[in-house]
Amino acid sequence: MLRSSCIALRVLTELWRDRRTLVLILLVPIAIMWLFSIVFSANSTPTIALGLVHVDSSMSNDLDSLDRVTTTSCPDISDARKALRQGRVDAIVSENGSTFRVIHSNTNSTTTGRIRLGLRTAISRTTIASLKTRIATLARENAALRVNRSSHEPASNLADTSTIQVIESYDYGNADTTFFASLIPILLPFFVFFFSFLIPGMGLLRERRSGTLERILVTPVRRSEIVSGYLLAYGLTALLQTIVIVAVTVRLLDVQIVGSFGAAVGVNVVLSFAAVTTGMLLSTLASSEFQMVQFIPPVVVPQLFLSGLIPFASLPRWLDFISHVFPLRYAADAESRIVFHGEPVTVWWPDLVALALFAVAAAILNVTSLRRYRKV
Numbered sequence: 001m002l003r004s005s006c007i008a009l010r011v012l013t014e015l016w017r018d019r020r021t022l023v024l025i026l027l028v029p030i031a032i033m034w035l036f037s038i039v040f041s042a043n044s045t046p047t048i049a050l051g052l053v054h055v056d057s058s059m060s061n062d063l064d065s066l067d068r069v070t071t072t073s074c075p076d077i078s079d080a081r082k083a084l085r086q087g088r089v090d091a092i093v094s095e096n097g098s099t100f101r102v103i104h105s106n107t108n109s110t111t112t113g114r115i116r117l118g119l120r121t122a123i124s125r126t127t128i129a130s131l132k133t134r135i136a137t138l139a140r141e142n143a144a145l146r147v148n149r150s151s152h153e154p155a156s157n158l159a160d161t162s163t164i165q166v167i168e169s170y171d172y173g174n175a176d177t178t179f180f181a182s183l184i185p186i187l188l189p190f191f192v193f194f195f196s197f198l199i200p201g202m203g204l205l206r207e208r209r210s211g212t213l214e215r216i217l218v219t220p221v222r223r224s225e226i227v228s229g230y231l232l233a234y235g236l237t238a239l240l241q242t243i244v245i246v247a248v249t250v251r252l253l254d255v256q257i258v259g260s261f262g263a264a265v266g267v268n269v270v271l272s273f274a275a276v277t278t279g280m281l282l283s284t285l286a287s288s289e290f291q292m293v294q295f296i297p298p299v300v301v302p303q304l305f306l307s308g309l310i311p312f313a314s315l316p317r318w319l320d321f322i323s324h325v326f327p328l329r330y331a332a333d334a335e336s337r338i339v340f341h342g343e344p345v346t347v348w349w350p351d352l353v354a355l356a357l358f359a360v361a362a363a364i365l366n367v368t369s370l371r372r373y374r375k376v
Contacts, residue, residue, distance in 0.1 A: 201279030238272030
């Protein structure tokens, strides 16, 4: 027991001297739990936006009176579809006589279900109001017939009321699309970033601890060539990884990708460059693989929750602003445009530029940080 106590005392002493580990053990969990409390305490029922095309005013008022539903009148269906693609509305409702046509964006099955329920409620209210009007009209006509019994004109009847029909279609997927499909634009880049961040960082750390990096640096090899070599090697690895993940998602999991397969892969490859350079940079601050793993909670976990997993409309504005400093936010945005809407690169090129800037900035910092390991 005494020997075990001595070993425990030695380990605790080393931990006390390692300030970075103490911070990661004590403060980072508090910060992560605080972030969780903000994210999951936010309003989990975002407002639904509907685009209305030639919808009767009574029906429009009934929809507008629903809880957490806003309506926008669109002059024609083409403008409404444009708003749907841009994410300004969640569904389009158009009216033609007693027929309502609904086009769901369907990027979130929960939202689609809420729209379907809200539309059913609004139609019920409109139908009840119409029946009340018809009943009042029949009452007046029957009273008139009693006064003038010589009239042989037939009274109106409730059967004249037309049956309301709702026809639904989907901009993405179909009626069987699950909530998992809405997570694909987030999960694809997340897994690419996670492994591209962790594996190169540990690889460079292992080479530094074994002395391989120092032996390379005494040769005429430039620091920029070392960084570019890592980028090339792990970039090819990320390319293979992305192709496998996307192919499995489409073929085995039966998830629809509206846009180009190559575009979905390309965004993740650029993201992997940013992840590789970030992992290499942080590995210079770690002295062991254990410390490298400790960077996962503060660097990777917040990106998962601030990349669209929780709708940005439900988050505080300042948290939405902070999310722009994370590369996963831009990758998820580009993937959403590709997967759900099939938009070309001319639409999401700002996200691609942001990812490239992350990679270039981290690569420059990596080249600078390698200077302290060169002995000659």
